[in-house]
Amino acid sequence: MIPAPQTLLPLTLTDFGAVRGSVALSDPLTLTLTPGTVLGIVGPNGVGKSSLLGAIAHSGVASYGSAAFGDEEISKAPARRRAQLVSLMAQDHGAPGELRVRELVGVGAWASGREDPAEAVDSALARAGVAHLADRRYSVLSGGQRQLVQLARVLAQNTPLVVLDEPTSALDLSHQRAVEQIMRGLGNQGRIVIAAIHDLSLALNACTRVLLLEPGGTSHNGTPHEVLGPDRVFAAYGVRTTIHTTPQGRRILAADD
Known part of the structure; x- marks a missing residue:
């Protein structure tokens, strides 16, 4: 079990957005995410979902406006402090291939200065379902295994x-369902999770x-139901859809024939 961090504060975006080549990729965003929020960022290819995530995490993507965790502006925080506030799993799962999985996951624990990094690594490997890969070199893993290892990091x-x-x-x-449960579990701990998602x-x-x-x-x-209604999805994607609910309560958004 990954312990919840002690600092749980809102994330406030004020007139915020990502910039590419001096061009803003979206209209300014102003919203507040309270602890426990799991925010899915969706939209067609090329609208700037990944850029927005990189701008929020201040990971090499230019931005305008303000992204503050509590009263602390993320972009102005020193690197070590920023690593204690925000972690990023990017689409590019590259890493030095000679690293073993345990070493790569340990980079996450080291970055934020965990008091017991070895325990943090073991717990993260188990939670992501990759403990059996701990001593393997990252270079020999499949794409899906690399994704899970980066989640463990x-x-x-x-x-x-x-x-x-x-x-x-x-x-x-099965691993999609496991990651879904991890995302919800992080939210239940009071963390703020922001994820770019294609699977509506x-x-x-x-x-x-x-x-x-x-x-x-x-x-x-x-809310998901408000934003992913059929008219709004059609306006964004050009596809007619219907939300179906299974007897177990799961919701499935399917394209209409």
């Missing part, structure tokens, strides 16, 4: 703000809020 970092870019894109069905059914089931980015820069923010 984020878990070992143990930050109150967790940013995930397409966390299930390379995973089979995942957004319906894992997220408490959804931010839909549309071509042209407009956005919509609200």
Whole structure:
């Protein structure tokens, strides 16, 4: 079990957005995410979901406006302090191939200065379901295994703000469900989780809020059911859809024939 971080504060975006080549990728965003929020960022390819995540995490993507955790501006925090506030799992799962899995996951624990990094690594490996890979070299892993190892690295970092870019894109069905449960579990601990998601059914089931980015820069923010209604999905994607609910209560967004 990954312990909850002690600092649980809101994340406030004020007139915020990502910039690429001096061009803003969306209209300014102003919203507050309270502890426990799991926000899914959805939208068609190319609207800037990954760039927005990188801007929030201040990981090499230029931004405008303010992104503050509590009263602390993330972009102005020293690198070590920022690593204690926010962890990022990017789409690019690259890492030095000679590293063993345990060493790579340990980078997360080291970055945020965990008091017992070895225990943090073991716990994160187990939570992500990759403890059996601990002594393998990263270079020999499959794409899905690398994705889970990068998730373990984020878990070992143990930050109150967790940013995930397409966390299930390379995973089979059982691991997709496991990651969904991890996302909800992090929210239940009071963390703020922000994830770029293409699977709209995942957004319906894992997220408490959804931010839909549309071509042209407009956005919509609200509950999954509010944002992923058929009219709004059609406006963004050009596809007619229906939300189905299974007897077990899971919601599935399917394209209409």
